[in-house]
Amino acid sequence: MTEKDAVIIGAGSGGLSALRQIKNATDNYLMIDPGPLGTKCARVGCMPSKALIKAANDFHRRHKFQSEGISGAESLSIDPDSVMEYVRGMRDKFAGNMEKVTRKLAGDNLIEAKAKILAPDMVEAGGERIKTKSIVIATGASPLIPSPWREFGDRILTSETIFEQKHIPKKIAVIGLGVIGLELGQALSRIGTEVVGFDMKETLGGLTDESVKKRAIEAVGSDFPIHLGEAARLSSTKDCKITVCYGDHCDCYDAVLAAMGVSPNIEGLGLENLGVELNDRGLPNFNPKTAQISDLPVYIAGDVNGCRPILHEALDEGFIAGKNAAAGQDDCFCRRVPLRIVFSDPQIAAVGYMREELETTGREFVVGREDFSDQARAALEQNNKGLLHIYADNQTARFLGAEMAIPGAEHIAHQLAVAAQNQMTVFEMLQSPFYHPVLEEGLRSALRNAASKLKDKHTQPELLVCGSCPESPLC
Amino acid sequence: MTEKDAVIIGAGSGGLSALRQIKNATDNYLMIDPGPLGTKCARVGCMPSKALIKAANDFHRRHKFQSEGISGAESLSIDPDSVMEYVRGMRDKFAGNMEKVTRKLAGDNLIEAKAKILAPDMVEAGGERIKTKSIVIATGASPLIPSPWREFGDRILTSETIFEQKHIPKKIAVIGLGVIGLELGQALSRIGTEVVGFDMKETLGGLTDESVKKRAIEAVGSDFPIHLGEAARLSSTKDCKITVCYGDHCDCYDAVLAAMGVSPNIEGLGLENLGVELNDRGLPNFNPKTAQISDLPVYIAGDVNGCRPILHEALDEGFIAGKNAAAGQDDCFCRRVPLRIVFSDPQIAAVGYMREELETTGREFVVGREDFSDQARAALEQNNKGLLHIYADNQTARFLGAEMAIPGAEHIAHQLAVAAQNQMTVFEMLQSPFYHPVLEEGLRSALRNAASKLKDKHTQPELLVCGSCPESPLC
Numbered sequence: 011m012t013e014k015d016a017v018i019i020g021a022g023s024g025g026l027s028a029l030r031q032i033k034n035a036t037d038n039y040l041m042i043d044p045g046p047l048g049t050k051c052a053r054v055g056c057m058p059s060k061a062l063i064k065a066a067n068d069f070h071r072r073h074k075f076q077s078e079g080i081s082g083a084e085s086l087s088i089d090p091d092s093v094m095e096y097v098r099g100m101r102d103k104f105a106g107n108m109e110k111v112t113r114k115l116a117g118d119n120l121i122e123a124k125a126k127i128l129a130p131d132m133v134e135a136g137g138e139r140i141k142t143k144s145i146v147i148a149t150g151a152s153p154l155i156p157s158p159w160r161e162f163g164d165r166i167l168t169s170e171t172i173f174e175q176k177h178i179p180k181k182i183a184v185i186g187l188g189v190i191g192l193e194l195g196q197a198l199s200r201i202g203t204e205v206v207g208f209d210m211k212e213t214l215g216g217l218t219d220e221s222v223k224k225r226a227i228e229a230v231g232s233d234f235p236i237h238l239g240e241a242a243r244l245s246s247t248k249d250c251k252i253t254v255c256y257g258d259h260c261d262c263y264d265a266v267l268a269a270m271g272v273s274p275n276i277e278g279l280g281l282e283n284l285g286v287e288l289n290d291r292g293l294p295n296f297n298p299k300t301a302q303i304s305d306l307p308v309y310i311a312g313d314v315n316g317c318r319p320i321l322h323e324a325l326d327e328g329f330i331a332g333k334n335a336a337a338g339q340d341d342c343f344c345r346r347v348p349l350r351i352v353f354s355d356p357q358i359a360a361v362g363y364m365r366e367e368l369e370t371t372g373r374e375f376v377v378g379r380e381d382f383s384d385q386a387r388a389a390l391e392q393n394n395k396g397l398l399h400i401y402a403d404n405q406t407a408r409f410l411g412a413e414m415a416i417p418g419a420e421h422i423a424h425q426l427a428v429a430a431q432n433q434m435t436v437f438e439m440l441q442s443p444f445y446h447p448v449l450e451e452g453l454r455s456a457l458r459n460a461a462s463k464l465k466d467k468h469t470q471p472e473l474l475v476c477g478s479c480p481e482s483p484l485c
Numbered sequence: 486m487t488e489k490d491a492v493i494i495g496a497g498s499g500g501l502s503a504l505r506q507i508k509n510a511t512d513n514y515l516m517i518d519p520g521p522l523g524t525k526c527a528r529v530g531c532m533p534s535k536a537l538i539k540a541a542n543d544f545h546r547r548h549k550f551q552s553e554g555i556s557g558a559e560s561l562s563i564d565p566d567s568v569m570e571y572v573r574g575m576r577d578k579f580a581g582n583m584e585k586v587t588r589k590l591a592g593d594n595l596i597e598a599k600a601k602i603l604a605p606d607m608v609e610a611g612g613e614r615i616k617t618k619s620i621v622i623a624t625g626a627s628p629l630i631p632s633p634w635r636e637f638g639d640r641i642l643t644s645e646t647i648f649e650q651k652h653i654p655k656k657i658a659v660i661g662l663g664v665i666g667l668e669l670g671q672a673l674s675r676i677g678t679e680v681v682g683f684d685m686k687e688t689l690g691g692l693t694d695e696s697v698k699k700r701a702i703e704a705v706g707s708d709f710p711i712h713l714g715e716a717a718r719l720s721s722t723k724d725c726k727i728t729v730c731y732g733d734h735c736d737c738y739d740a741v742l743a744a745m746g747v748s749p750n751i752e753g754l755g756l757e758n759l760g761v762e763l764n765d766r767g768l769p770n771f772n773p774k775t776a777q778i779s780d781l782p783v784y785i786a787g788d789v790n791g792c793r794p795i796l797h798e799a800l801d802e803g804f805i806a807g808k809n810a811a812a813g814q815d816d817c818f819c820r821r822v823p824l825r826i827v828f829s830d831p832q833i834a835a836v837g838y839m840r841e842e843l844e845t846t847g848r849e850f851v852v853g854r855e856d857f858s859d860q861a862r863a864a865l866e867q868n869n870k871g872l873l874h875i876y877a878d879n880q881t882a883r884f885l886g887a888e889m890a891i892p893g894a895e896h897i898a899h900q901l902a903v904a905a906q907n908q909m910t911v912f913e914m915l916q917s918p919f920y921h922p923v924l925e926e927g928l929r930s931a932l933r934n935a936a937s938k939l940k941d942k943h944t945q946p947e948l949l950v951c952g953s954c955p956e957s958p959l960c
Contacts, residue, residue, distance in 0.1 A: 051921065056921055057861070060862065060865045060866070060922055061865045061866075064553070064865065064866045065553035065555065068546055068549065068550065068555065069550075069553075069555050071543055071546075075543065075561070077571060078540035078543060078544075078568060078571050079540055079564050079566075079568035079569075079570070080540065080544050080562070080563050080568075081561065081562050081563070081564065082557070082560040082561040082562055085560035086555060086557040086560070086561070087556050088556070089554050090554070091554075092554030093553060093554035094554075096552060096554050201554070298959050298960055299951055299959075317960040318960065320920070321920075321921040322919055322920055322921050329946075341950065343946075343949065343950060344948055344950070344951060344954035344955070345948075345954070345957070346916070346917065346918040346948070347955060347957045348957060349918040349920055351920050351923075363957065363958060364958075367958055386532070386579070390536045390539065390579075391535070391536075392539075418896070420920065420925075421893070421896035421900075421925070423920075424900055424919070424920070425896075425900050425903060427917050428900060428914070429903065430955065430957070431917045431918070431955055432907065432909070432913070433956075434907070438907070439903070441821070441906055441907075442821065442899070442902050442906045442907075443821040443822060443824040443902050443906070444797055445796075445797055445824055445895065445898070445899070446526065446531055446795075446796040446797050447532060447535055448826075448895055448899070450895075450896070450899045471804075473801060473804065473818040473820075474819040475816065475817065475818060475819070476817035476818065476819060478819065479774075479819035479820070480819070480822060480906055480908050481908075482822045482823060482837055482838065482905070483823060483842055484773050484774075485773055485791075485793065
């Protein structure tokens with residue numbers, strides 16, 4: 011039995027990112043995954059959902075056509091099954107490409123089987139035992155389905171099965187309105203499925219800022235009914251495929267889309283053989299800045315660790331895990347500022363600290379506010395709705411975070427992420443140019459609003475005085 | 486005759502911005518404008534064009550409907566005259582509001598007449614002579630129409646008259662393909678007008694980067710024919726309202742949209758009475774960082790000065806002019822990094838230094854490239870086209886500028902403007918999070934491409950090592 015330098019368990023986005031780092035150091039590695047290859051993101055996650063959302067929003071826009079001078083919108087129709095066929099075609103391109111990338115990257119070092127950890131330096135796969143200097147665990151996570159719900163069989167859909175449906179059910183209860191439930195629920199509703207949304211929590215898309223949340227609920231609620239704050243209960247009768255009850259009210263559905271979060275793919279993985287304590291989710295403690303589990307040569311990256319279950323974070327964790335696994339080290343890396351986006355309409359996004367986090371820590375901060383129902387560009391495009399809140403430290407004027415439910419949130423959030431990553435103050439942020447008319451001007455308004463509320467009222471002018479000008483052409 | 490502290494000539498965006506600063510210092514001022522009030526931007530510029538472009542792009546999107554599972558696109562039709570009616574309605578809201586703002590801001594100090602400068606401390610308006618401690622000139626600019634073209638009368642349209650047309654001509658030659666010609670030409674073509682575009686220069690939307698320009702020409706050229714690099718000649722015959730010749734080829738049109746730039750509104754303004762030298766455009770020299778003309782108590786702001794004829798720059802110049810006019814000073818302010826956006830499809834934008842400027846100054850720079858025909862999010866939305874080039878200093882890795890013709894350029898450009906304003910390096914820019922799948926990932930690819938080409942190949946990892954982490958929550 012030859013000893014490997016590294017074994018990567020899982021060929022998803024996190025595992026592939028680790029693989030890239032490990033390949034820089036050694037060819038003596040194995041990647042183990044039972045398939046299907048192609049990454050969750052490309053197969054059933056970020057990619058197909060965006061194609062679906064675009065089609066849904068294109069169709070939804072017809073409501074504005076008459077006002078814009080476009081006739082015939084009433085003749086438009088959409089066929090949910092055709093949309094899904096389109097989405098699958100799009101998806102197959104991306105997932106097929108990712109599978110090719112995976113096979114090319116891993117080459118002969120790919121074992122298509124399930125892996126089991128036997129010890130911190132020993133893995134079993136395909137009936138073989140592999141001794142290894144390090145292990146990267148990147149098995150991902152899967153949609154959570156409460157075990158009592160399993161009796162409903164294929165009437166329970168998830169993000170992993172919805173895109174495979176040849177016939178989209180006519181009436182769907184979406185249970186869980188985080189990023190996945192909200193994106194899929196709204197899109198399904200816009201392509202003509204009857205959708206009702208439920209979430210035990212009184213929130214939508216993870217928002218914690220009450221005012222922003224309220225506006226998001228209003229806007230999304232105009233697409234499809236949503237019920238928040240109480241658990242949905244499922245049952246089945248002869249007359250109805252699946253009954254969903256909420257409080258005293260029950261209604262009949264063709265299917266339920268379960269979107270209540272994910273559980274880590276650790277069944278049969280043998281984490282118990284690592285010899286470290288496991289928490290109530292069955293996971294070991296790990297350091298998000300080293301990806302290391304305890305002081306073992308074992309690293310954990312991507313959705314499986316439950317820390318930041320978002321693709322770009324999985325890539326970062328894979329990078330850290332791969333670098334450390336290859337070198338047998340525990341080098342410590344900064345994590346990027348948090349950036350979360352829900353591709354709903356209005357889009358929901360959060361950057362840096364959430365409002366709840368700031369309030370919990372008792373930090374003194376001001377809130378800069380911009381109501382997008384008055385935002386010029388949004389109004390020009392008849393898409394004016396939502397609210398942007400940015401948070402700034404009342405002492406230092408530093409930008410701390412933001413929550414928003416606005417059109418174009420994905421773009422505003424990226425600009426804000428640059429500011430957060432570079433620890434900029436609201437005054438520094440206001441020195442940038444803002445074109446006209448753009449959605450970003452709404453961000454400027456929120457920044458100005460925050461600046462006006464800061465303790466130190468001696469606000470700095472947006473234009474710097476000469477002497478410290480950035481080099482740039484003039485006329 | 487009482488002496489005023491300040492007289493503002495022109496109640497457009499630049500003048501109103503100056504007014505806000507002057508009102509902070511004194512109530513003893515006058516604002517003079519012959520009307521119509523409401524600002525060029527809101528009446529005939531940025532605002533109506535964006536409403537038109539949105540309607541045009543909504544209609545254009547129908548070509549993708551069938552593929553997305555939406556039926557009936559062939560039943561859609563658009564009526565250019567209805568679109569313009571919609572645009573006027575939208576425009577009236579914004580312009581009406583701006584007129585109200587103007588009247589409220591200026592109050593009784595508004596004189597609705599044409600102003601003439603008699604001396605650096607004397608203005609005439611409405612038959613009255615006004616002595617003043619300072620003058621702000623903010624009269625704006627108007628579309629340039631070569632005098633021989635005046636014989637064609639109302640067959641020559643401009644951005645100031647096109648939105649007023651009750652009947653949009655069936656076939657229009659757009660002459661000049663800078664920001665205005667390109668935006669209006671493409672939108673008119675998409676709402677069903679037959680459009681042919683011409684520009685004497687071999688460029689589009691002001692691009693100077695040959696590769697980006699080429700891709701822009703390809704993309705826009707698929708909407709309507711464009712002829713670059715030779716002057717268009719106009720004539721009129723009995724059989725044809727207006728004939729446009731280009732090289733050996735002539736064709737008949739219903740109207741010409743003249744979009745060859747603007748000329749400053751200085752006729753009868755009395756600039757010759759300032760006692761300073763005027764250049765061949767009839768304008769005095771001025772300092773863009775103080776807005777001051779020579780050492781006179783006279784300041785010039787906005788499109789009239791020809792420096793940076795863009796709304797947000799006019800506001801900055803108004804701020805500088807107003808502050809200095811009120812205080813009788815020449816305080817020097819930094820100008821923001823240049824940011825130019827054309828709302829075409831693909832959008833065209835430039836930030837910081839243009840490529841031509843960098844080449845002219847002999848600066849050593851690398852080009853980071855991203856082809857958006859392969860960009861994931863753009864492909865998911867069937868809008869994958871165009872090219873992004875970013876320029877970085879080969880010694881310092883500092884981001885210097887960018888030119889692009891890509892979907893969502895307006896957003897990418899704002900993120901880049903933050904980087905330019907803060908003199909960030911490409912490595913610092915890569916430390917920010919990029920979500921997936923977003924257009925901004927195309928920017929990241931271009932940044933990585935630039936980083937890989939830098940002289941100092943010791944590239945910094947995107948994740949900082951611990952010790953210098955920005956404060957932010959972890960899991």
